[in-house]
Amino acid sequence: MSFSGLVKFLIGFVIAIALMIGAGVAAALYFVTKLTAPPDKPIFANDKPIVKAQATIAKSLPKPTPTPTNLAATTPTPATPSNTPSAEQAIATPTPSDTPSPKQLEPGAYKGRVTWSKGLSLRGGPNLESDRIGGVAYNQNIVVLAESDDKRWLKIRVEDGDTEGWVKAGNIERVESQ
Structure with a gap:
C-alpha cells in the first residue's frame, strides 16, 4: 500500500467517525428535547x-316568577284594538341597553x-x-x-x-x- 492510499484511508476513517459522532449527538439532543417538554x-x-x-x-340562576310585565311578554295574544299598547305604554316600557353595566x-x-x-x-x-x-x-x-x-x-x-x-x-x- 502506498503512502497516499494510507492517507486517504485515515482521512476517510476520521470523517466517518466524525459523521457518526455528529449524528449520535443530534439524535440525543432531539430525544432529550422531546422528553423534557411537558405534555x-x-x-x-x-x-x-x-x-x-x-x-x-x-x-x-334564580327562577323567574310570573309578573304582569313578563307574563304578557311570554303569552302571545292576538292583536285587537283593546290589547294593543298605547303610545304612553310604549314610552313607559324600558328598552334594554346594548352595553352591560360593569x-x-x-x-x-x-x-x-x-x-x-x-x-x-x-x-x-x-x-x-x-x-x-x-x-x-x-x-x-x-x-x-x-x-x-x-x-x-x-x-x-x-x-x-x-x-x-x-x-x-x-x-x-x-x-x-x-
Missing part, C-alpha cells in the same frame, strides 16, 4: 366542562389575570379531587373572590360571565383597576 393537559371523555358549567349556571366588586375581591401559559382548570371545590367545571384561558381577566384557608386555592369568577370556581393559587397576577 399537553389531557381531557377525558367524562370531563365535559361545557355541560357541567351550563348545569352549574342553570342551578345558580359589576361592582364584592368587599375583599380584586381583579386579576391568568399568568399560566396553558390556562387553568376551574374546579368546583378547593382541591384536585373536585369536579372540573370549566377552564380559564391564558391572559383572561377574572375577579378573585376568596382564598382557601390553606392559601393554596383562589375562588374566582370569570369577568365576562357568571362562572365561578376554584383555581390553584400562584397562577394569577393582580390587575390594578382603571
